[in-house]
Amino acid sequence: MFATLSDRLADTFKNLRGKGRLSEADIDATAREIRIALLEADVALPVVREFVAAIKERARGEEVSGALNPAQQVIKIVNEELVAILGGETRRLRYAKTGPTVIMLAGLQGAGKTTLAAKLALWLKEQGKTPMLVACDLQRPNAVNQLQVNGERVGVPVFAPEPGNGVGDPVSVARASVEEAKRKLHDVVIVDTAGRLGVDAELMQQAADIRDAIAPDEVLFVVDAMIGQDAVTTAQAFLDGVGFDGVVLTKLDGDARGGAALSIASVTGRPVMFASNGEKMTDFDLFHPDRMASRILD
């Protein structure tokens, strides 16, 4: 991810090398190139505008520092702004003070929620937690089964409605799962919810009802990094319809241009918390905005 953006920015900064001091024209030219680089990476236009304006303002106002040449100064500013957009400090999970920590996943169908649920469960297990997975995606016929298969792969129990036994009410399943977790002393509950191909009112209502029923400690919006220009609309719809505390980016191993990550974090003001980067259950980790920014500017 971010390969093109990274190359483009490297070219931009090359042009600044050897300059003694940045002129107004240098700053304008650099800002223009950063703008093009971001647009080509599918960053949403309002986000690009804001980003470039911030860079320009800071580049003009920056004291000439003895330690850094102009190119390095611009890189430093871009780096800091990238980190800020992506959420600043690495945002860690907030655990409940008493009782099980409830994590609810929301997102479009195909975003990678079900896979992610199991990856997150494994990650938590490796940190000594005793998670339980909950199948509340009762829309997609195979989703419950897929979660069960994934749960088995990572050795984490799955709470699911009995086949033929009142299937169809994800809110009751979610509520019952938290009780079950308390009984069986699971300290984290991960609730997989239904996703549709597009944003729709019924899906949002169902997710909002589940949220109201179980009062999650964290709602995570799971989004495919390849989503491109649709990212902002989709993220905004989930923010308005369900609300979320953090973003999980999936399929970072693909050739996504990366703009979705920047746009979503900027427009929603929610940090990217986790990254999923492959089909293996271990292809998953905390997202570190500073490391990602350094990679982009490498």
Ligand code: GDP
């Ligand atoms: P859901 O509909 O949101 O539950 O999505 P799934 O978990 O079923 O994932 C949809 C497809 O994306 C599946 O084929 C997954 O194997 C694949 N997938 C999920 N996460 C990743 C990832 O990080 N990288 C890659 N390459 N594929 C992924």
